[in-house]
Amino acid sequence: MQERAKQQEEAMASQQNQRALHAIVLPHPLQGHITPLLHLSQKLASSYNVAITFVVTQHIFSKMQITSHPLIKLVGLADNLPQDHPRQSTFADSYEAVMGLEIPTDSLLQELSSQNQLPSFIIADTFVTWAQKLALKYSIPRVAFATTNVTAFAVMSSTSKLIDLGILPLKTVNGSSKYVDQLITCFPFLPPLQPHDIPVSLRSPSVSHYRMQFVMAQFAELSKAVTVMVNSVTELEKTVLENLEHKVPTFCIGPTLRLGGENFLLQKTGMRTSLLPEQEDCLPWLDKQGSGSVLYVSFGSIANLEKAQLVELASGLGASNQPFLWVIRPGSFEGSLSDVLPVGFSERTRNRGYIVSWCPQLLVLSHRALGGFMTHCGWNSILENLCLGGVPMICWPHEAEQALNARVIVDIWKVGLKVKKEEDGIVKLEEVERVVRAVMCEEGAKELKDKAIELGKVAKRAVEEGGSSxxxxxxxLEVVSNTKASGFSSRAVLRTRYTTCSQESNDFC
Known part of the structure; x- marks a missing residue:
């Protein structure tokens, strides 16, 4: 009886400690970084009673239209940039914005400290490199959050190793922008890579370039975190997890978009994370299309296409004779839309094509009419597809780690095809037509679809009761609670208590 009473007492103490947790969440100020951390915050608040202070720039705050959980407080801070600064148009812009947040965030923590309301821990995007400095200043444990998959995380964390091996900086042909062909074979969890497969930041012309320096700074600071959370699924990347070389315990807690359940996932709760106005008129159009007949074309919130490429893409979509829903984001091209599309394109595709400036992507991907997804291979979009419709993907990577994601989709998971570019970097209309037909209606399309659905089931199980995520x-949360109870300096001891991944079997790695 005494033993049982002791166990109950310990359980109550644990619950009280958990209820007392308060996290300050620091995302990088880009759509693809804010969204997964909002999803995670919603889960922490609703299921674990963790109070959340979610910090964004005032510029982002003014664009957010969300009804948050009562335990989630959204805070907009000045980024100390001129009012007319573009902020989100390029990586460099967002980098300047996030660096400008350090001093205001420090001031916020000072204010919370004076009120005896310092957070229990910090959840900081790996891109927020100054978060660790503030964590140490205020003796708050920091949990790092990676918005990529584990594969990209592992490659990026190996930057110093790639430099030591002489692979970085990449060698070019006679000083041109073309890379010398060389197979990169030092990652046991990946097929041999070509230079154009590695993340864009690692393709910098010199080690001193700010992008490569930024990557190295990320992982130098990350090594001091108490733990790392990755928006991925243990069962999908088990082999990669087992081969991680850094020593910080790393846990897959995704896909974050499914953490809040079906209603939250499909935006029925009032919480919308999009920073751009969505055109919902595409949904009634989708309702009128045949099951599995529509190709969804979207390259995310950052990628831009030159006019010549837009013409080739439009011409290829027209030649494929497949219905399509195409997102052409404002600001992603120069001039008016009528000026960049081929003459007569709208008229020729009127009965089977629909163009929007932005759309509710989760609702589109879950629609029964969807049959394929032409994507820039942003990790959020990949997860959204797997967790919803689970349709084959046409991989058209643009920036960041997207080319590496495409290799995972095509060569490891085998749920998509990659477009082939010409020497000038353009994807011709014939290639567009070929890949569209291949994933939508030709032999092999069903196999891609079946595999995508299978992977989606694995991802869904991870966030169900008893699932790995x-x-x-x-x-x-146990690591954070123990760190809080034992004192911040004990984090090194705590690291040894946890393994980096589940030992469950996995058929996909």
Whole structure:
């Protein structure tokens, strides 16, 4: 009886400690970084009673239209940039914005400290490199959050190793922009890579370039975190997790978009994370299309296409004779839309094509009419597709780690095809027509579809009761609670208590 009473007492103490947790969340100020951290914050608040202070720039705050959980407080801080600064148009712009947030965030923590309301821990995007400095200043444990998959995380964390091996900086042909062909074979969890497969930041012309320096700074600071959360699924990347070389415990807690359940996932709760106005008139149009007949074309919130490429893409979509829903984002091209599309394109595709400036992507990807997804291979979009419709993907990477994601989709998971570019970097209309037909209606399309659905089931199970991702969230909270109770300096001891991944079997790695 005494033993049972002791166990109950310990359980109550644990619950009280968990309820007392308060996290300050620091995302990088870009759509693809804010969204997964909002999803995670919603889960922490609703299922674990963790109070959240979610910090964004005032510029982002003014664009957010969300009804948050009562335990989630959104805070907009000045980024100390001129009012007319573009902020989100390029990586460099967003980098300047996030660096400008350091001093205001420090001031916020000072204010919370004076009120005896310092957060229990910090959840900081790996891109927020100054978060670790503030964590140490205020003796708050920091949990790092990676918005990529584990594969890209592993490659990026190996930057110093790639430099030591003489692979970086990449060698070019006679000083041109073309890379010398060389197979990169130092990653046991990947097929041999070509230079154009590695993340864009690692393709910098010199080690001193700000992009490569930024990557190295990320992982130098990350090594001091108490733990790392990655928006991925243990069962999908088990082999990569087992080959991680850094020593910080790393837990897959994704896909974050499914953490809040079906209603939250499909935006029925009032919480919308898009920073751009969405055109919902595409949904009634989708309702009128045949099941599995529509190709969804979207390159995310950052990528731009030159006019020549837009013409080739439009011509290829027209030649494919497949219905399509195409997102052409404002500001992603020069001039008016009528000026960049081929003459007569709208008239020729009127009955089977629909163009929008932005759309509710989760609702589109879950629609029964969808049959394929032409994507820039942003990790959020990949997860959204797997967790919803689970349709084959046409990989058209642009920036960041997207080319590496495409290799995972095509060569490891085998749920898509990659477009082939000409020497000038253009994807011709014939190639567009070929890949569209291949994933939508030709032999092999069903196999791609079946595999995508199978992977989606694995991802969904991870966030169901007893799933690996929910178990991992609880492990992270246990690490934070123990660190809080034992003192911040004990984080090194705590690291040794946890393994980096589940030992469950996995058929996909």
């Amino acid at each position: 929910l178990k991992n969230i609880e492990k992270v």
